[in-house]
Amino acid sequence: MTRLKLGRSKVYDLIRSRCPVSIKIPVPTRSAKLSEWLPYWLDNVIKPRWKLSTHDKYEAHVRLHLSPMLGAKRLESLSVADVRRFLVRLENQTTAATAKDSHRVLRSALPPACSEELITRNVAKLVEPPRADARELHPWTLDETLDFLAASRKDPLYAAFVPAIAMGLRRGEIVGLRWSDLDLDNRVLHVRQQTQRRRGALYDDDPKSRPRRVVPLPAFCIAPLRWHRMRQTAVRAKAGEQWQESGYVFTTRTTRTGRQGEPRNVYRSFTRVAESVGLRVIRLHDARHGTATLLTAAGVAPRVVMEILGHSQISTTMDVYTHVVQDTQREAMSHMDRLLRKRRPGRA
CATH class of the missing domain: 1.10.443.10 (Intergrase catalytic core)
Known part of the structure; x- marks a missing residue:
């Protein structure tokens, strides 16, 4: 039995010749920089569909953090390591809560780029966001x-x-x-x-x-x-x-x-x-x-x-x-106290 060695191009030609419908494999082209994509995303995705308050919040993170620190990166070259380093740097400069919010904005901005076949995956989704301490609340009694x-x-x-x-x-x-x-x-x-x-x-x-x-x-x-x-x-x-x-x-x-x-x-x-x-x-x-x-x-x-x-x-x-x-917590513990102190009939 003779084993044939075919190049990648010949393999693709063989697959196309045996399929009734031509196959198109999307390959990312040289895309825009992140600093160019984010304003486009804000104007054409967020502004028409979301509240003005949401747009303003996202725009602030783009203007203050994402564009200055990651804007020079091209969409197809943005890596998991780039996002991780960005979050560590931003958390050190600001707070964990701010870094977490910027991560959320970036994670939301990349899926439309996937839909437009500019990138093949959302790298921000692969990075765990920083853990921000919940704000301690002290409402009135x-x-x-x-x-x-x-x-x-x-x-x-x-x-x-x-x-x-x-x-x-x-x-x-x-x-x-x-x-x-x-x-x-x-x-x-x-x-x-x-x-x-x-x-x-x-x-x-x-x-x-x-x-x-x-x-x-x-x-x-x-x-x-x-x-x-x-x-x-x-x-x-x-x-x-x-x-x-x-x-x-x-x-x-x-x-x-x-x-x-x-x-x-x-x-x-x-x-x-x-x-x-x-x-x-x-x-x-x-x-x-x-x-x-x-x-x-x-x-x-x-x-x-x-x-x-x-x-x-x-x-x-x-x-x-x-x-x-x-x-209320004290009352709940008193219920537990009564339950644990209850004796069964016939026991000393």
Whole structure:
């Protein structure tokens, strides 16, 4: 038996001759540099499909970290070692969290290059991202929460603080709330949009993580919202023709023209009230952590907490927000203590 030795080109010719359809094997050509590809990806993939906040966050990582450190590399020559060295260097210069976020941006930018047959694999996916320590959360205790609510009763934004604490609404969701989103008679709130300030202007966008959600309104929230609507009606009547009807629940207080309120002003008022009664200052977003903590302490199932807070994944609720208060932990240990001390009948 004679063994034939064929060159690679002849092997390809033999395969093509025996296949009814011609085979095209994609071979990467000399592609653009990473500093050229990333702006193209931002403009043609991220900007048309993702939120403006997501685009701005990705653009910052491209401009500050990826392009300066890896931009000279061509797509087809970018290696696993290049990505690994980049992450180590960036973590040393900044933080592990920043390096982890830049890794996520790079990992997201390479699949479209694979789709366009500029590269054959996503090398960033082969590199494990840095481990960033989770931010330690210290939400208010129940007593601190009650002290804040008592101190904020006379504040014009009291009706905003109540749902933020009782329902875990995000700051943008509060400012983006319209009267058409509220059904006070049936105690229902529709979270349909959030308001953010980007590039010097306010704009409404879909809520974070989940497009929309419907949440029952606690009875505790009804009276403050009704009172707020009465006060807004009085301000509208006094403003007359200067009032610009926008439909938003929380409008700017300085000009009294009905224009939408500023997200940062909600936090400023929140901080001012906390400082006035000697409470430790926390982020308004930490009120969401406090909501999850109190709901968990009350025995509410994590899946229900997830729906109320609008998380896209149950892991977010479990890993980030369920910080059970010390009294609840003590109660749980007392149950364990009673179980272990229980004697079986007939035993000494």
